[in-house]
Amino acid sequence: MAQEENNENQKKKNRLVPLIWLGGAGLAGALIVLGVLYAKKQGEVRNLSRQLSDTAAVFIREKEMLSHELARTVTRYDSLMTGYNQLNSGFAEQKSRNRRLEKENAVYAFRNKVCEKERMIQSLNAEQLRAENEILKSDRENLRTQSNALQTQLLYRDSLIADQMAMLGIRDNKLRNDSSYLARFMDSVRYENTSGYFNATELNGAYGLAKVDIPYSHYYYGLTTVNGYAVNRHLFAGLGLGLLNYHTGLTTPLYLDFRYHFGKPGFNPYIFTNCGWIFKWDEISEDPILFFNPGIGFFKSFSDKFGLNLGAGILMQRDVMKSSFVNLKVGFVFLKNGALKPWVYPR
Numbered sequence: 001m002a003q004e005e006n007n008e009n010q011k012k013k014n015r016l017v018p019l020i021w022l023g024g025a026g027l028a029g030a031l032i033v034l035g036v037l038y039a040k041k042q043g044e045v046r047n048l049s050r051q052l053s054d055t056a057a058v059f060i061r062e063k064e065m066l067s068h069e070l071a072r073t074v075t076r077y078d079s080l081m082t083g084y085n086q087l088n089s090g091f092a093e094q095k096s097r098n099r100r101l102e103k104e105n106a107v108y109a110f111r112n113k114v115c116e117k118e119r120m121i122q123s124l125n126a127e128q129l130r131a132e133n134e135i136l137k138s139d140r141e142n143l144r145t146q147s148n149a150l151q152t153q154l155l156y157r158d159s160l161i162a163d164q165m166a167m168l169g170i171r172d173n174k175l176r177n178d179s180s181y182l183a184r185f186m187d188s189v190r191y192e193n194t195s196g197y198f199n200a201t202e203l204n205g206a207y208g209l210a211k212v213d214i215p216y217s218h219y220y221y222g223l224t225t226v227n228g229y230a231v232n233r234h235l236f237a238g239l240g241l242g243l244l245n246y247h248t249g250l251t252t253p254l255y256l257d258f259r260y261h262f263g264k265p266g267f268n269p270y271i272f273t274n275c276g277w278i279f280k281w282d283e284i285s286e287d288p289i290l291f292f293n294p295g296i297g298f299f300k301s302f303s304d305k306f307g308l309n310l311g312a313g314i315l316m317q318r319d320v321m322k323s324s325f326v327n328l329k330v331g332f333v334f335l336k337n338g339a340l341k342p343w344v345y346p347r
Contacts (some may be wrong), residue, residue, distance in 0.1 A: 216280070221241055296312065
């Protein structure tokens with residue numbers, strides 16, 4: 001029994017040994033697996049630790065950013081609240097203004113109704129005025145037609161009166177012109193008909209032209225005087241006498257003097273001509289020198305009786321041979337009847 005029990009125990013022990021080896025091998029494998037898993041878990045833990053630290057840094061940065069954003073949001077919120085408060089106050093003012101505008105709108109609506117009634121009344125009055133205006137237009141057209149007819153008659157009458165007045169004006173002008181012309185003619189006759197004695201005393205000088213180597217042909221100078229008659233204010237005629245000293249000897253001219261003045265007395269041009277004889281003192285028995293002296297000049301009156309004249313001309317003479325001179329005359333003129341006084345024609 002005991003052996004059997006020992007055998008049984010030995011058998012049990014023999015059965016337990018493989019189980020123990022299997023258990024030990026399993027435990028060792030488990031330990032190895034656990035070691036490997038532990039090492040792997042340690043790597044994962046280190047990775048997770050690094051990820052955690054990185055995530056914490058990110059979270060810290062995000063926290064700081066969120067803090068800044070929160071501060072900005074708080075500031076914005078404060079400003080929005082300030083604006084909200086202002087809007088509330090403005091809204092209150094706007095509400096009071098709206099109430100005031102509603103009251104004014106009611107007043108304006110009432111006035112609009114009153115104005116609409118007045119407009120209707122004025123429209124009716126306008127219709128009446130339009131009808132009256134049409135009547136007045138027709139009356140005005142009738143009056144205009146009558147006025148045009150009367151104006152046509154007045155124009156015709158005015159044209160007749162104008163023609164008659166023109167004829168009367170022409171007749172009056174003709175009478176006036178005839179009267180003034182007759183008066184001017186009589187005055188001009190009285191003005192021109194100023195005749196009487198005149199005297200012209202002049203200094204003479206001349207220089208020979210062409211041949212100057214023959215006697216009485218080089219030059220002369222002297223004094224002459226003309227006494228005559230003024231036919232009118234323009235035409236003068238007289239007899240001249242004087243003393244001329246030629247380079248050859250003394251002479252005495254005896255000649256007729258004719259002068260014609262242009263324009264009115266005062267300062268005017270004139271033309272003259274002298275013709276006659278020149279008697280030689282040294283050769284008194286010989287034939288005198290025949291001469292002809294035309295020229296032009298200017299006359300200036302100082303009063304109604306006295307004046308000054310300046311003339312120049314060409315003197316042509318015939319002695320043994322023909323000779324010519326350019327001569328100059330300066331002198332005083334005296335008229336007895338005052339024909340030199342300036343005079344203006346009446347208009």
